[in-house]
Amino acid sequence: MRHDRGIWRRGILLALCALLLTLLMIFHAEIPNKIGNLGSLTETFLPWLGLGIPLLLAAALLRRSATALVALLLPAVVWLNLFGGLLTDKAGPGGNLTVATHNVNADNPDAEGTARKLADSGADVVALEELKASEVPSYESALADTYKYHSVQGTVGLWSKYPMSDTGPVDIKMGWTRAMRSTVSTPAGDVAVYVAHLPSVRVKVNAGFTAGQRDDSADALGEAIAREPVGKVVLLGDLNGTMNDRALNAVTSQMRSTQGAAGDGFGFSWPASFPMARIDQIMVKGITPVSSWALADTGSDHLPIAARVEI
Known part of the structure; x- marks a missing residue:
């Protein structure tokens, strides 16, 4: 041959x-x-x-x-x-706090059904983003039996099984409230919980990846977290960016992703119909991630995500 x-x-x-x-x-x-x-x-x-x-x-x-x-x-x-x-699956046993976050979509046709699915997840703390004012009572009603404490600030909200204090909006340079902070008193100690929904980004033929406002808001959020006096911090939210995106360095440089540390797979969360990127994030500071996962589709254009952490 x-x-x-x-x-x-x-x-x-x-x-x-x-x-x-x-x-x-x-x-x-x-x-x-x-x-x-x-x-x-x-x-x-x-x-x-x-x-x-x-x-x-x-x-x-x-x-x-x-x-x-x-x-x-x-x-x-x-x-x-x-x-x-x-x-590889890096999830481990244990943990003493389960948290979840979900961009519920302002046009969600079944707010109560979405809320019930989140309550059934077993999370101790749940953050919601893109809350439509007219639908807030529906979420409050559906989550009331599971979560005794809650606060809604602008278009984001936080529900907790444990007492919340020092709750208020966080200025991320948008002109209206899309971020908040609260101290959650868990049995293992106080945790500063941030909820954020950074501005959306767009891909335009004549302008490329338009993300200027998102980048400025990420810097403001990072500054707020850097000033946080409580040593243990959890960030929950739709950051409209991945951990690889340099524009989020003000946040990602000081926090750990639960998916990267304790997840199984990439944990893509958007779009829900065919997830291609993890733009919804759970990050921690001074806390150990134990496991991280995506929850089932709720009808939103995002998948909810959850994590178990050790305080």
């Missing part, structure tokens, strides 16, 4: 594509945000760059290119280094 020497000469273009994919994942933080916030857009969907690996693999096999196959080892190793830890 004649030896095919072309296997090393074919697929040079595929090998270059593999190299480009590798560089994109390694140097994503260097992609500038000055042009349409392209850096943040890339980081929001960064795990999905891994789809390029099987596509290039299929092409390399069709071309019977050894060069392309070898080159594909580079993006595969980099992707596993970035996200391989999320592929």
Whole structure:
């Protein structure tokens, strides 16, 4: 049989594509945000760059290119280094506080049904975002039997089985209230609980990833948490950004994601019909994450998420 020497000469273009994919994942933080916030857009969907690996693999096999196959080892190793830890179940036993957060969607047609599903989750503390004023009584009524304490500030709210104090809005530079803070007195000690719904982002053909207001609000939220006098902090909310997004550094640099530390998989929460990004977050400071998971669809365009933590 004649030896095919072309296997090393074919697929040079595929090998270059593999190299480009590798560089994109390694140097994503260097992609500038000055042009349409392209850096943040890339980081929001960064795990999905891994789809390029099987596509290039299929092409390399069709071309019977050894060069392309070898080159594909580079993006595969980099992707596993970035996200391989999320592929294993890191949930552990124990924990003494269960928290949940959910963007319920202002146009949710079944507010009471959504609230009942959250109450049935077993969470001790539940945060809700995008509360429509006319539907707040429905949520209050449905959650009253499970949660003795609650407060609604603007379009966000917090429900708790344990006493709440020092509750009030947090200014995240929006002109109206979409963030709040409360001290929850759990049996294991006081916890400062923040609820936040950062401004939405949009992808526009003529403007790119429009996220300026979201970024300013993230900075303001990070400053508020940095000034927090209580040592144990939980942040619950829809941050309209992922842990990879540099624009959230003011928050993510000082807090841990429960999904990254104690979850199983990526825990994507949006959109509910086909989750592609985890823009809903549970983060902690001075508290140990034990487990983290997504709850069942409630009819909102977001999935609710929950976590068990050890105070």
